[in-house]
Amino acid sequence: xxxxxxxxxxxxxxxxxxxxxxxxxxxxxxxxxxxxxxxxxxxxxxxxxxxxxxxxxxxxxxxxxxxxxxxxxxxxxxxxxxxxxxxxxxxxxxxxxxxxxxxxxxxxxxxxxxxxxxxxxxxxxxxxxxxxxxxxxxxxxxxxxxxxxxxxxxxxxxxxxxxxxxxxxxxxxxxxxxxxxxxxxxxxxxxxxxxxxxxxxxxxxxxxxxxxxxxxxxxxxxxxxxxxxxxxxxxxxxxxxxxxxxxxxxxxxxxxxxxxxxxxxxxxx
Amino acid sequence: xxxxxxxxxxxxxxxxxxxxxxxxxxxxxxxxxxxxxxxxxxxxxxxxxxxxxxxxxxxxxxxxxxxxxxxxxxxxxxxxxxxxxxxxxxxxxxxxxxxxxxxxxxxxxxxxxxxxxxxxxxxxxxxxxxxxxxxxxxxxxxxxxxxxxxxxxxxxxxxxxxxxxxxxxxxxxxxxxxxxxxxxxxxxxxxxxxxxxxxxxxxxxxxxxxxxxxxxxxxxxxxxxxxxxxxxxxxxxxxxxxxxxxxxxxxxxxxxxxxxxxxxxxxxxxxx
Numbered sequence: 001x002x003x004x005x006x007x008x009x010x011x012x013x014x015x016x017x018x019x020x021x022x023x024x025x026x027x028x029x030x031x032x033x034x035x036x037x038x039x040x041x042x043x044x045x046x047x048x049x050x051x052x053x054x055x056x057x058x059x060x061x062x063x064x065x066x067x068x069x070x071x072x073x074x075x076x077x078x079x080x081x082x083x084x085x086x087x088x089x090x091x092x093x094x095x096x097x098x099x100x101x102x103x104x105x106x107x108x109x110x111x112x113x114x115x116x117x118x119x120x121x122x123x124x125x126x127x128x129x130x131x132x133x134x135x136x137x138x139x140x141x142x143x144x145x146x147x148x149x150x151x152x153x154x155x156x157x158x159x160x161x162x163x164x165x166x167x168x169x170x171x172x173x174x175x176x177x178x179x180x181x182x183x184x185x186x187x188x189x190x191x192x193x194x195x196x197x198x199x200x201x202x203x204x205x206x207x208x209x210x211x212x213x214x215x216x217x218x219x220x221x222x223x224x225x226x227x228x229x230x231x232x233x234x235x236x237x238x239x240x241x242x243x244x245x246x247x248x249x250x251x252x253x254x255x256x257x258x259x260x261x262x263x264x265x266x267x268x269x
Numbered sequence: 270x271x272x273x274x275x276x277x278x279x280x281x282x283x284x285x286x287x288x289x290x291x292x293x294x295x296x297x298x299x300x301x302x303x304x305x306x307x308x309x310x311x312x313x314x315x316x317x318x319x320x321x322x323x324x325x326x327x328x329x330x331x332x333x334x335x336x337x338x339x340x341x342x343x344x345x346x347x348x349x350x351x352x353x354x355x356x357x358x359x360x361x362x363x364x365x366x367x368x369x370x371x372x373x374x375x376x377x378x379x380x381x382x383x384x385x386x387x388x389x390x391x392x393x394x395x396x397x398x399x400x401x402x403x404x405x406x407x408x409x410x411x412x413x414x415x416x417x418x419x420x421x422x423x424x425x426x427x428x429x430x431x432x433x434x435x436x437x438x439x440x441x442x443x444x445x446x447x448x449x450x451x452x453x454x455x456x457x458x459x460x461x462x463x464x465x466x467x468x469x470x471x472x473x474x475x476x477x478x479x480x481x482x483x484x485x486x487x488x489x490x491x492x493x494x495x496x497x498x499x500x501x502x503x504x505x506x507x508x509x510x511x512x513x514x515x516x517x518x519x520x521x522x523x524x525x526x527x528x529x530x531x532x533x534x535x536x537x538x539x540x541x
Contacts, residue, residue, distance in 0.1 A: 086520050088492050
């Protein structure tokens with residue numbers, strides 16, 4: 001139902017107060033393509049999704065391997081990993097605004113004390129660092145889910161496969177490269193496609209950390225759509241709905257890719 | 270071997286610390302008195318530990334109102350999820366019917382759809398219905414988007430209960446509804462608990478729909494309300510973080526309870 005309303009709105013014109021002013025056909029889509037910030041926003045989205053998902057997967061591979069091993073306190077570490085997952089994203093985002101703060105944030109202070117920085121950095125105000133700062137938070141909150149999925153994948157690999165490999169003289173790195181990684185493929189595909197969907201649709205991090213910056217220089221397609229509809233001087237529901245339809249289409253494409261990757265079939269029972 | 274064990278323990282401790290470190294900053298900031306928030310260079314630990322910040326937040330009428338909204342919205346949307354998911358999951362677990370595959374596929378697709386991409390459509394829909402700024406709009410949206418996970422988890426639990434038990438109940442004179450209520454539901458209690466906790470937390474943490482639909486300050490849930498502690502005009506970071514911790518800690522404990530079932534539910538069993 002909201003999807004139908006979204007499509008209808010994308011073909012209509014509205015006043016600033018939200019009153020329907022008639023059908024305009026595909027004109028909103030034509031205007032959308034002409035929006036000056038659109039190419040930059042699309043590029044930001046690509047960088048945001050690719051970096052967050054890529055870095056998250058690499059780190060999660062290592063973390064899943066670690067948590068698959070037996071060591072004292074493993075349960076505690078698994079619980080610690082749940083915290084960024086369970087906590088509200090908006091609260092975690094606000095926390096990082098504070099940690100990144102130019103004057104009072106602990107990050108600049110720590111890096112200066114360790115002599116890794118010569119002068120403090122305005123992480124969320126400097127055009128060169130905002131995206132990287134947002135990506136770091138995106139990775140931080142995506143790690144738990146991804147690690148858990150990969151861990152489930154690792155634990156589904158039967159132990160005797162490794163024994164057979166050892167008999168054949170393959171151990172360590174070679175066993176990982178030629179046995180673990182191929183057998184982990186389904187879990188990796190699931191983790192990748194679900195993360196692409198989640199990160200593309202992620203709102204609170206970019207919304208909160210990019211809050212201070214005017215314009216659309218660091219927005220993704222999702223926050224750009226939101227600003228067009230509700231926050232900027234535009235207040236253009238028709239135009240935002242057109243972009244919304246595009247966003248839903250992109251999400252749907254990722255969902256289909258996921259279903260293909262996961263080899264979806266109707267459960268028997 | 271013991272070197273390996275020590276290295277693993279060390280790596281594990283480092284990982285745990287890395288995950289918790291930001292929230293430790295949150296806690297330590299929540300315990301600072303107001304003037305200590307703006308000192309340069311910043312200090313990690315408070316000089317004067319002010320535990321009263323938590324009491325202040327709890328006594329703040331604004332906070333109490335947001336907390337009430339969050340509890341009502343999360344509670345009622347969870348109840349709605351359960352009411353719809355139990356029959357749907359039971360029916361699909363026990364019967365093969367035309368369109369069953371399509372139905373389960375639809376469940377899966379809605380599970381992956383965040384309301385974010387649809388938020389403009391949601392806004393238009395509730396605007397046309399005159400439901401902007403009502404709890405009903407927020408409760409319905411949360412219930413709709415959290416339904417899929419519950420159906421998926423419960424279906425697996427119901428399917429794992431042997432039919433013979435239900436047949437025995439029928440022989441003993443139990444009707445369909447009573448069998449479901451007295452036999453099937455108690456046996457799938459772990460699944461019910463998982464579904465309830467997940468739906469509650471998802472609604473509890475929801476941000477973008479509430480931000481869009483709830484324009485009245487009195488009717489905002491915690492996720493929106495607490496941001497008013499830090500604006501362009503006031504910067505009560507200690508209150509913001511004290512309030513955040515009050516919202517986060519119970520949710521982490523609940524999450525730890527359903528840890529084992531989470532991955533299976535979110536990947537819809539595609540890993541098994």
